[in-house]
Amino acid sequence: MRTATLTDVGEIEVQERERPEPTESDVIVEIGACGVCMTDYHMYHGTFAVDTPLVLGHESAGTVVDVGEDVTGLDVGDRVAINPTVPCTNCSYCKRGETHLCENNTSIGGAGETILDGAFAEYVRVPAISVEDIGDLSFENAALAEPLACCIHGVDQVDVELGDSVAIIGAGPIGLLLMQVFRNAGASPIVVSELDPERRELAAELGADAVIDPAESDPLAAIPDAAGGPVDVAAEAIGLVPTIEQANEVTANGGSTLIFGVPDQEATMEVNPFDIFFNEVGYRGSFSLTAEDFERAVTMLRYDRIDADRLVTSRIGLDDLPSAFERMENTEGLKNVVVPHSE
Amino acid sequence: MRTATLTDVGEIEVQERERPEPTESDVIVEIGACGVCMTDYHMYHGTFAVDTPLVLGHESAGTVVDVGEDVTGLDVGDRVAINPTVPCTNCSYCKRGETHLCENNTSIGGAGETILDGAFAEYVRVPAISVEDIGDLSFENAALAEPLACCIHGVDQVDVELGDSVAIIGAGPIGLLLMQVFRNAGASPIVVSELDPERRELAAELGADAVIDPAESDPLAAIPDAAGGPVDVAAEAIGLVPTIEQANEVTANGGSTLIFGVPDQEATMEVNPFDIFFNEVGYRGSFSLTAEDFERAVTMLRYDRIDADRLVTSRIGLDDLPSAFERMENTEGLKNVVVPHSE
């Protein structure tokens, strides 16, 4: 089978490998589509260091082509999405259903202490418990289940209620998904701040009640203006300190600031603890997804709660992965999806 | 001013009365629109006994025309919706924000132990804390804030999460609102069972993933079929025992059956306590609305989260109230709205 393998920082090689065989509790999935994400980008550029050679790709869906002998409830031919977070099922977090904090921290192609070969490949081996049936959902849309599940996870961190106001800072593929999940959770109104005019426009089309251009108007004034006051939840979906601080400054008393974008590991910010105390403005983080989030994400995609079509702007073969990283660098389009068999 | 006054069972008289004056903490609202509801219907027909003479009408919105001397934050000319539930602010329920269970149980025109004159009138007197600013929302749509708030209340009783499946039995004006609130709360999929073909069609247009005709196919089979299994939440929005039992039978293990329609006070149903224990299927009721629910309802209407236009199918003057009750009897149209100044 063919894989797009990271062989060194900045080097991706399309290799011919043996198709993996399932152990008793695994299945083999023929990949129909695998999204490209900022984590892949950072692994490629070395800003997130990983051991090589490694096959990346953790936002995938495809068809089951082989099942281990102990596997029940899954058959060859089943169409599935793949949850890259592999729970140990045994640690205290896994027992509580908080599989994203699993002490074993293992991922198929994504971030983790142990990283197994991922889905920028014609086939991938995954535990049977890591797949969800997608019915007749397209592979491209199903490949969004993983980032969507992260967004569901984020929204659940901040207890949104019907009619809560929300601001989202950053409307890349992730901010646009997050916004749609907030909308599905009853947030009202939703204000989005984003530099790129096309993404701003898309945000408005996909459900934002107001969009703001931070290069034109100061978000600290413009967001409360548009939302009728400070917001119950302000989510940052970029990963930068100044925008996290911005989010915090527009959060209403009693509300929450959600750190959803991935900040630099070394970044620091100055916080006033009196404000946290007096205004009861909490900081929450959202990392990755649980098995339950993933199942919910697939359901929401299957019932069309999310406009996935508008987010996938480019389909490429295994050979073209570096071109996706270039487009991401230049804020060109939104989601790049690898279709391994397209060549 | 003119009022449509219930003078006896089945008798409504349009009277000329003195416009009320505000006490220090009240405001006077000139009614722009007031919806007609099943409670009005039952009071009119005597199936819900009330002392007469009484002005009914508890789903209203209008313009502030006079304010009491102690009132702050409200001015003549403000456009407002009126929350008919008057909290005592002093009982244990009110202190918790559960104003719908207030021990004083007072309503402006609606159900309650103490009922004040309501909004089928040109003007109504209400406590200043009972109104919410509606901005430029139309009065007709704002008049839906009260039933919408009840629906928000109902959805909050059952802890819906993103991707939870929901069935709604009965798609009258209330079922259709409830369905839209469930949709806003992330329910997916949503299946609606309703006898009337037009209402079924509208349910589908307003967001139901599947609609079922209970005269054609057995809901006990058809609902799980359409939802991919028993549902996390099954809500009854009619008020009949057989449909409450139906709802319960399609509720999944660990899920909730919501009694939202108003059952007959004397009705009884047979329940198997072992099933409640073993399947952890809970029964929940939802009665009326809180001050917070009302505020959220106005927000959701203002930000277009609910299609209110499609629900208002008839606008009438004070004189025409009995015609509305006839239409309700015959399942003709959906919401009737009284516009007192229309004549």
Next chain:
Amino acid sequence: MRTATLTDVGEIEVQERERPEPTESDVIVEIGACGVCMTDYHMYHGTFAVDTPLVLGHESAGTVVDVGEDVTGLDVGDRVAINPTVPCTNCSYCKRGETHLCENNTSIGGAGETILDGAFAEYVRVPAISVEDIGDLSFENAALAEPLACCIHGVDQVDVELGDSVAIIGAGPIGLLLMQVFRNAGASPIVVSELDPERRELAAELGADAVIDPAESDPLAAIPDAAGGPVDVAAEAIGLVPTIEQANEVTANGGSTLIFGVPDQEATMEVNPFDIFFNEVGYRGSFSLTAEDFERAVTMLRYDRIDADRLVTSRIGLDDLPSAFERMENTEGLKNVVVPHSE
């Protein structure tokens, strides 16, 4: 090894068997203590039908004596409590952490669709994920982890807040545990109704604010009297319809009636749906325990949050199991604990 095997209704035989061997993911535990529970009683008497021969016993703790080859984090000599509910880790319920509703419904010695041999034996084979480290907690007290976890589960079903009033009807071993868990969850006051004078006394000593003798004073009056009004939560811990109805009648508006005792499968009760609607009194059931509940139970026992010593009133050998069932029949003592190596 020796086992107390149910060979037919009403027949228990102490047998000599081969000690089981662990598969790769199992451990073998030498049983230190195994509590006797109403479920065992019903299986013995045939009121809960099971296939025989079967070794019962699902409230156990002991020492790991053998570990499967794939097992990590557990060693020979570890002292552990055993969670009898075996999750499949794969169904939708297990993924959410709701392992008690697992579609595979497998138990080690307890109620379930599939029942594996239990812990009225010198040794038992269990999956490695089913045990929790107990440190230096005594085996007898650790054997209470399972029923305690059920009680934690029950309390979690009804969202108790600090200062919520609670009534518990029935103070057998389970009611007394449940009461202690409610006390740990902040319930205040707690009123207990129980027929047996010794159990009533113990309830008071273990933390009930008031105890009621239902043979002396009518609980419908006495419970609200003692609690300062109807209670936020009323839990039934017997399993009879009249006491479930009693619990419901003393539940405050907005509160919950918890069905915790196991009702007869065929029992029915008449319920007024208007009351559920109008008073927002919900019915909740609580069945079994989750992996998380079990972990919490072990923690609470280790940190002495529960008085377990007072609940264990009799220690017997494998041969004496029928004597325990007799004591249970006669309301003699509280928990009977089997100590397999005591002979």
Next chain:
Amino acid sequence: MRTATLTDVGEIEVQERERPEPTESDVIVEIGACGVCMTDYHMYHGTFAVDTPLVLGHESAGTVVDVGEDVTGLDVGDRVAINPTVPCTNCSYCKRGETHLCENNTSIGGAGETILDGAFAEYVRVPAISVEDIGDLSFENAALAEPLACCIHGVDQVDVELGDSVAIIGAGPIGLLLMQVFRNAGASPIVVSELDPERRELAAELGADAVIDPAESDPLAAIPDAAGGPVDVAAEAIGLVPTIEQANEVTANGGSTLIFGVPDQEATMEVNPFDIFFNEVGYRGSFSLTAEDFERAVTMLRYDRIDADRLVTSRIGLDDLPSAFERMENTEGLKNVVVPHSE
């Protein structure tokens, strides 16, 4: 009547004043006891600037001696505790029951934008909705209802579940109350870090599972050691940046750091946003109390869930207030309570 009036920074004068008269919705309470708190201390020393003359004192209880004409449900002779936070009942926060964030921010003797004369006096005027019946609870213990309600509020901010581990840094009167509330909420184990040996000892007697002397052993190691790992909730009850940082460093992944002590308004701390994201460790603040918290606090005191006797270490007359501030400066004893009629 006599009052202890703050006339300038550092100056308290016992004055003879007219007893206030109730407006229609007020009651007059003869103060039985009023606790002295860090807020009084800071107002006295000018580190919390207030307009003078002002009667301080916001932790009080006493006997109703006069009721306004509109007041229902309260009679002369009723024994009550006084909630100093006066809700406007009209703002969005009050409607939600979040009266501590009321936009009008008015307090009787405590911190607020508007401060009314407080309870270091023989009599105080308060709105009827601000008092709770205390039955036969002693005034001294009832005076703890206010700080206890703050602690209930704090514990509710962090969603403690049965068996969650908790660390509390600082065991002054507030830390010791907070600890008891966490214990009532099911926290297990509880580890307390405190400099003063007597307070440490008392913490252990009142329910801490382990106490740590931060002068002897490094809390960053000692707390996880004692708790079996990082804790689910770490609460700071001093108000200093280094101890807030300490609390955060011992918070487990997925857990919460609670800022409960009042930090300096100008203080800042450096925070790593990547950690909040990756470890999902949230920061929460807890400010003041709601009407519901206050009611719960009175209930918990009445049912003896809190050991209040051990916390009140000194009873003084109105003349002796400055001596209390000295004892607080020197960490002598715990709660000082003013008994206005003691002279």
